[in-house]
Amino acid sequence: xxxxxxxxxxxxxxxxxxxxxxxxxxxxxxxxxxxxxxxxxxxxxxxxxxxxxxxxxxxxxxxxxxxxxxxxxxxxxxxxxxxxxxxxxxxxxxxxxxxxxxxxxxxxxxxxxxxxxxxxxxxxxxxxxxxxxxxxxxxxxxxxxxxxxxxxxxxxxxx
Amino acid sequence: xxxxxxxxxxxxxxxxxxxxxxxxxxxxxxxxxxxxxxxxxxxxxxxxxxxxxxxxxxxxxxxxxxxxxxxxxxxxxxxxxxxxxxxxxxxxxxxxxxxxxxxxxxxxxxxxxxxxxxxxxxxxxxxxxxxxxxxxxxxxxxxxxxxxxxxxxxxxxxx
Numbered sequence: 001x002x003x004x005x006x007x008x009x010x011x012x013x014x015x016x017x018x019x020x021x022x023x024x025x026x027x028x029x030x031x032x033x034x035x036x037x038x039x040x041x042x043x044x045x046x047x048x049x050x051x052x053x054x055x056x057x058x059x060x061x062x063x064x065x066x067x068x069x070x071x072x073x074x075x076x077x078x079x080x081x082x083x084x085x086x087x088x089x090x091x092x093x094x095x096x097x098x099x100x101x102x103x104x105x106x107x108x109x110x111x112x113x114x115x116x117x118x119x120x121x122x123x124x125x126x127x128x129x130x131x132x133x134x135x136x137x138x139x140x141x142x143x144x145x146x147x148x149x150x151x152x153x154x155x156x157x158x159x
Numbered sequence: 160x161x162x163x164x165x166x167x168x169x170x171x172x173x174x175x176x177x178x179x180x181x182x183x184x185x186x187x188x189x190x191x192x193x194x195x196x197x198x199x200x201x202x203x204x205x206x207x208x209x210x211x212x213x214x215x216x217x218x219x220x221x222x223x224x225x226x227x228x229x230x231x232x233x234x235x236x237x238x239x240x241x242x243x244x245x246x247x248x249x250x251x252x253x254x255x256x257x258x259x260x261x262x263x264x265x266x267x268x269x270x271x272x273x274x275x276x277x278x279x280x281x282x283x284x285x286x287x288x289x290x291x292x293x294x295x296x297x298x299x300x301x302x303x304x305x306x307x308x309x310x311x312x313x314x315x316x317x318x
Binding site for chain 1: 219220221229251255258283
């Protein structure tokens, strides 16, 4: 075996050229430790909505080793905790589907009793035409609260 | 302090009288290790659909200690693995909402490209009036596969 056939540093499944979660993201993450990133989702009905995205291209949670599953869930639950601290949400919803983009990512969604779809999932038809205006949550506040829970991601500060 | 005021063995939040997931379940669980139980959901569109229900009355994942979070997720991911083994599903969906019943429980849902709502969430409006008939998955097969992943729950065999 020569150097040309040596095992590459990253597995072949690491990135997928046609996956929108593998290409360099347009949005700056709130937090990114190299293993996964947290992004803010722009959703006026659910301010604070975040996604936790595995940086590697992996289809299902059960494709990850147990230590990786737990590392990712630790971030998901930290973001849940942050949304409970930073919003007056009545409930937090967690979901990982991957039906449209089969690259592991988690939705962490604050819900209010009077939001447009409560108590249905946010993917269900709206039950109310409008919802009360919610206080916006700044990226800075979210990022500071995530760092408070998980520590700094040791990357350059975001713009 | 006399015996009447002694701390009960289970914390006060352990069970909630008005919670449908706290009352003795009508359906026999597929698996139950005392900490959580797995039940089969009767859904012809998604045969194999399971719920993993924490036995204690807890509102959010972030109300659990980290070891308990990981213990519960280990069961959720084992059920995901079982559904991948026992069905020809194209994707597995995971979700924890608790908007209707705020007692931690996880939906583990097999999805097919031609099911009635794919690629939308199963809570969205149907996109197709019908879906191909799916092979049913027996409780016995599911339970055997769960035990194969997680070990026996050391309770009496289910009827």
